[in-house]
Amino acid sequence: MPRLSVWMVRAALLHLGTGFTVGGLLLFNKGEPFDTGVWALLQVHVDLLIFGWIMQLAMGVAYWILPRFAQPPKYGRTWLAALAFGLINAGTLISAGGQWAGSSGWTLVGRAAILLAGLCFAVYIFPRVKPMEFVTPPGR
Amino acid sequence: MPPLARYHIKTGLVYFAAALLLGVLLAAQPVFALPPQIAALRPVFLHLLIVGWVTQLIMGVVYWMFPKESKERPRGSPRLGWAVFLLLNGGLALRVIGEPLLIFQPGPAAGAALAVSAVLQTAAGWGFIANTWARIKER
Ligand code: HEM
Ligand code: HEM
Numbered sequence: 001m002p003r004l005s006v007w008m009v010r011a012a013l014l015h016l017g018t019g020f021t022v023g024g025l026l027l028f029n030k031g032e033p034f035d036t037g038v039w040a041l042l043q044v045h046v047d048l049l050i051f052g053w054i055m056q057l058a059m060g061v062a063y064w065i066l067p068r069f070a071q072p073p074k075y076g077r078t079w080l081a082a083l084a085f086g087l088i089n090a091g092t093l094i095s096a097g098g099q100w101a102g103s104s105g106w107t108l109v110g111r112a113a114i115l116l117a118g119l120c121f122a123v124y125i126f127p128r129v130k131p132m133e134f135v136t137p138p139g140r
Numbered sequence: 141m142p143p144l145a146r147y148h149i150k151t152g153l154v155y156f157a158a159a160l161l162l163g164v165l166l167a168a169q170p171v172f173a174l175p176p177q178i179a180a181l182r183p184v185f186l187h188l189l190i191v192g193w194v195t196q197l198i199m200g201v202v203y204w205m206f207p208k209e210s211k212e213r214p215r216g217s218p219r220l221g222w223a224v225f226l227l228l229n230g231g232l233a234l235r236v237i238g239e240p241l242l243i244f245q246p247g248p249a250a251g252a253a254l255a256v257s258a259v260l261q262t263a264a265g266w267g268f269i270a271n272t273w274a275r276i277k278e279r
Contacts, residue, residue, distance in 0.1 A: 030242070
């Protein structure tokens with residue numbers, strides 16, 4: 001597994017753990033109400049799990065497993081994928097925090113970063129969606 | 141494919157079918173003037189789909205195909221893996237029972253079911269992370 005996939009999948013797992021914990025708070029509070037303020041975490045829950053977990057896990061696994069290029073650089077324009085990694089994590093945290101704090105401005109900044117992350121990753125991964133390439137070893 | 145992965149994926153398929161069924165019921169509610177409380181089952185529908193199916197499918201495939209932790213412990217702790225399976229599915233099943241109960245017959249049973257469900261699912265999430273972490277590595 002390449003290093004960027006390690007980072008993406010581990011970050012995705014941390015979003016999963018945090019998102020499930022927030023979901024657990026919401027569900028516990030729905031059954032045994034202890035604080036109405038907990039409902040303010042609903043959008044935090046949704047953003048962490050949809051963008052931080054599911055979307056980022058898919059990116060990490062795609063970066064790892066889709067066909068590479070026969071000629072170096074084997075992973076293509078990796079800076080685009082690295083940018084997507086930074087943007088999706090920053091964007092998810094800013095969007096979730098913005099909604100928790102009730103700031104529509106920060107929410108917009110976060111969602112825009114998530115959009116850019118998606119675009120960067122799509123542009124990055126597009127040429128890797130292709131048949132496997134084989135190079136004939138020299139001397140054959 | 142190890143048995144635990146098959147259990148995850150097949151249980152996930154059952155939740156998938158249940159979710160789609162509930163999706164039809166939600167869509168049928170206004171059309172046939174069914175009890176309006178049915179509309180409140182939307183979170184159950186979404187979580188059947190996304191926890192019961194999508195996340196569970198991911199857990200099964202990760203357990204099966206991620207890089208091996210080591211020769212001695214290729215898939216982490218199988219025992220923790222099974223605990224995660226039981227916690228996730230027990231927790232989700234309790235929610236599927238508890239949410240309608242809370243809507244149609246609110247009371248201590250419904251509240252307790254949701255609270256216990258919350259604890260089980262949260263534990264499942266962290267258990268999965270603990271069992272998967274060391275398998276995410278460069279090579
Ligand atoms: C991948 C995992 C998950 C995703 C993507 C997810 C997504 C969502 C979404 C989209 C909603 C909004 C529902 C709506 O608008 O009707 C929601 C609400 C909620 N989620 Fe999750 N969720 C996940 C896991 C969990 C878990 C594990 C728990 C509990 C331990 C949980 C507890 C809740 C609760 C209590 C609500 C509020 C339901 C209500 O409005 O009454 N979620 N979730
Ligand atoms: C072509 C693909 C898709 C389309 C056109 C689509 C469209 C929609 C629409 C129209 C809604 C309703 C929004 C609302 O009621 O406010 C929705 C909600 C939702 N979708 Fe999708 N969707 C797509 C793919 C997905 C995928 C792949 C997932 C999850 C892995 C997903 C998860 C959700 C969730 C969780 C909600 C509820 C959000 C909330 O209540 O806050 N969708 N989608």
